[in-house]
Every structure is written in C-alpha cells, then in structure tokens.
Amino acid sequence: MTKPSWFNRLSILFGLAFLYLPIVVLVIYSFNGSKLVTVWGGFSTQWYATVLNNPSIIEGAKVSFLVAAISATAATILGTLAAVVMVRLRRFRGRALLNGMLLAPMVMPEVVMAVSMLLMFVTLGIDRGPLTITLAHTTFTLCFATVVLQSRLVELDPSLEEAARDLGCPPAKAFVSVALPNMIPAIVSAWLLSFTLSLDDLVISSFTTGPGASTLPMKIYSQIKFGVTPEINAISTIILGIVVLGLVAAQLVSRRSEQRVSAAA
C-alpha cells in the first residue's frame, strides 16, 4: 500500500504513547532520589541497592524464577505433544474435548482456575507450596504454549518429513530429526511466553500456595497494598529489563533460524 496517512501515523503514535507511558514513568522514577514516589529528588540508584539487600524480595524472586523455569519447561514439552496431537492426528475420539481444554484457560478468568486448582489440591491432600504452584502454572501456561507451537506446526511443510519417511525413516524419528529442528523458534517463544506468564502471575499463585512460599508478584502485591514504596519501581525496572532482553534475544534467534532456513532452501 501507499505511505501511511497522517491519520494512521497519529493513531500509531497515540497508541504506542499510551502503551509506553506507565513503563517510562516507572523506569524514570526508579532512579528517583526522593522517598516520595511523586517528587523528583535527583538521580540515584539507592532503590536498587535497597532491593538487592532485601532478603524477602530476593527469596520471592528465587521462588518465582524456579517455578517459572520448571513450569515453562514442562508446559513446552506437554505443549509440543499437544500440538503434534492436534495438528498431525486429525481424527481421534475426544479431540473436541482436548481442543476445548486447551483453549478454555486462555479466556477463562484467572480467579476461576485459581479456585478450582486450590480445591483440587486440598481434596487430594497435597501440601501447598512451590510444587502446587508449579503444577498450576504448568497447566495454565500449557494452553498458551500449545497455541504458539500449533501455529508453527501448521505452517511447516510436510513434504520434507514425507521425504525422510520415503527413505525409510520411522515416523517418530522423521518428526524428531526433520520437523523438530524447524520448530525451534516456536519452542523458544513458547517457553519464553510460559516463563513470563508464570513469572507475572499473582492470582493463581496466591490460591495455590501455602504458608512459607511466596512468589515475587505476591511480595510486590503485599508491598503495594500496605503502602507504596519506591523500591517497587526498582524491582519493576529490573524485571522489565530481563523481559526486554529475553524478547530481543528470542527475536534474534527466530530471525537467524529463519535466515538459515531460507538460505538452505
């Protein structure tokens, strides 16, 4: 199409400004020397020092990262299986139910899933803590991972795999050695998406945890509830930095592998 009109430019500008305003405010105020959140007291990195010396925050961050890493890995593995089932095995009994269970968590209010998981763990008599948070996070991120992997698997050209099978490769091996390498960008982004969703979750973690295991969002939430502290800006900026780095890295990985694929073709 032709160059974007002034109206299109304006709506892009307005939309992006709106999206980035709170993030910019947050980052700027994380370097604020004043104790008051809304008064500018000169440039300072004191809040970063406070965060790094706060054992409760560090403990929460450890729990969060551990839970996010394990559940993202489990969700990506299960999601790959689910994507293969949904894309490659078109017909089996109960396909509609599986599809429904894979899509429902995406639109279900978090609080509904949180309540149901809590009641499940209580009924089974499983002690609530990092394990139950991880199980719950794996379940709710699984559907997001599956959607990402499914859309990649649909795009994949089946003729390469067919060629491998014509040459005598068993189907499972053909999948692992031909299709799977081509799915690496999708696997990376499915993992990252699951990881960030888990890292960010407050509601499901609060319902599925027990005494003693608090994730970072739970600690941040209680700090916000019981008085605003400028520390939060610093924690937020650190998390933001990690997420942006991860995203840029994922973008580079997928671009490079795309280039490799197109160079090979």
Place this chain on the structure above:
Amino acid sequence: MLMAATPSTKTNWGKRLLIAIPYAWLLVLFLAPFALVAGISLSTVRLGMPPFEPLTAWDGSILNLRLNFENFLYVLTDDTYLLAYLTSLKIAAISTAATLFIAYPLAYGIASCSPSSRSLLVFLVIVPFWSSMLIRVYSWMSILRNDGLLNALLLKIGLISEPLRILNTETAIYIGIIYTYLPFMVLPIYSNLSSADRTLIEAARDLGCSRISAFWRVTFPLSLPGVLAGCALVFIPVVGEFVIPDLLGGADTQMIGRAIWLEFFNNRDWPMAAAVTIVLLALLVVPIVYFQSRQSREKT
C-alpha cells in the same frame, strides 16, 4: 494425516500414548477441578481444614448425600453479589467497547505500514504484554493519584484548579483495563486486517467509492471476525478481573473476581466462594459457547 494413512498396530500404540499424555494432564488438573468446585459449592462451611463438610456421610449402613443449596440461593438473591455480577458485566462491556475504539485505529495504522515497519510495530505492541501486568497497574497508581503525575500536569497547564480524584474510582478501573487489555484487541484485528485482500478495496475505489465509505462498506465488515475475537479476548477475562479493580478501584466498586478473592481469604467461606465461581462460570459459558460455535461455522 500422515500417520493416519498407515494404521499399523505399532504406530497405533505410540499414537494412543501421545494423545494420552496431554489428555491425562488436562483431565486431572483442569477438568476434574471444575467438577470439584461444583461439588464444594453444594457443601457447608465448617471450621478446620478443609473448611467444608464432605458431601457424603456413611453411618454404618446408609450412605447419606447432603447437598446444600443455600449458597446458590444466597448468591442469586443477595444484593451485594447481584450488584457485583452486574458491575463486572457493565465494566467489562464498556471497557471492551473503549478498548476496541482505541485498538482499531492502531491496528489499522500498523496494517497500512510497510512490511518491515509492521513487524517492528507489532513487536512494540507485544512488549508491554510480556512485561508484568501487576507492575504496570502499579505504575498507573502513581500516575493517577491525587498528587500524581496527571494531576500535577493538569494543574501546571491550568486546566484544573484542584486535583481530580481519579484513583480509587471507576474511571481508574477503566483506564487500567483499557491499558492492560489493549494488545489483546490490537493483535487479532491487526492479523485480520493485514491478511485482508487489498484488491477488494481497490475495486470499491475504482467503482467510485470514497475512501471513508470504502472503509465502512468493505474493510470494516471484512474485519469483523478479528474484532469479535478481540472483544472475546478482552470481555471474558475482564469480567473476573481481580488485580485492576483491587488496586485502582475504590471500595464502592465491587467486581466479582475481587468478591471471590475476599470470600476465600477474608471470610474463609470456601463453599460460598465456590458457588460464586460457578455462577460466574455459567455467566461466561454462554458467550464462550456462542463464540466457539461461530468460529467453527466460519472454518467450515
């Protein structure tokens, strides 16, 4: 399709195992829990752990099944819960419309750019979605408070003479929801618009349609599936939203997600909370089923 063509017994077993793994996980950790919520909503609250009575009792020779419908009667007749459901639906409806109003021009603008700047702009829209929602809502708190940035700015340019009270009002909830859910609306609309057939618009223009009427008569109707997907992705989660009304809203604006949270953690009445959840689920199943059936009809 590849494997279905060769139904040998060996691949059949592998296939069954493959299907069974994600199936088993979701049955145990997703579907069964819902059945439990339904069951416990019919139980009676008690002190202790778990804080509800079992539904069945065995007294030597008789199996008693006790179903307590009081929670549902209470939810459906009590003013606070009815009001919370209605408030949630109202806030979800208005903010979905407002989000659409901001998201459509943005998605349209991005779709009209060159392919290389498109992917950069989509990336920029996605970045906030990947970063913590709790943190971004918190940032709005410091923008909207009485001595916050927005009021400071408005006072400075002389638009207002005393600070506006925005934080802890319904307006703040709307701002927070529109902000948080904007990417969920932009992305489906964008992907619909960017895959749209441009020749149809050119044809309309060739036949004498003005730019604006070509948009309303061709582009917009064709983008409706994207609009509908975006609306569903915003409306349904917003109805049960907890963080935004809790942090930005006031005590007088009670949304249902927050009511469930309070019932669980403050009142510790789990059967009641389960009943409130079941009614919320029932409210949402209607649009979900409608949306699903519409989608599958479009596919065929």
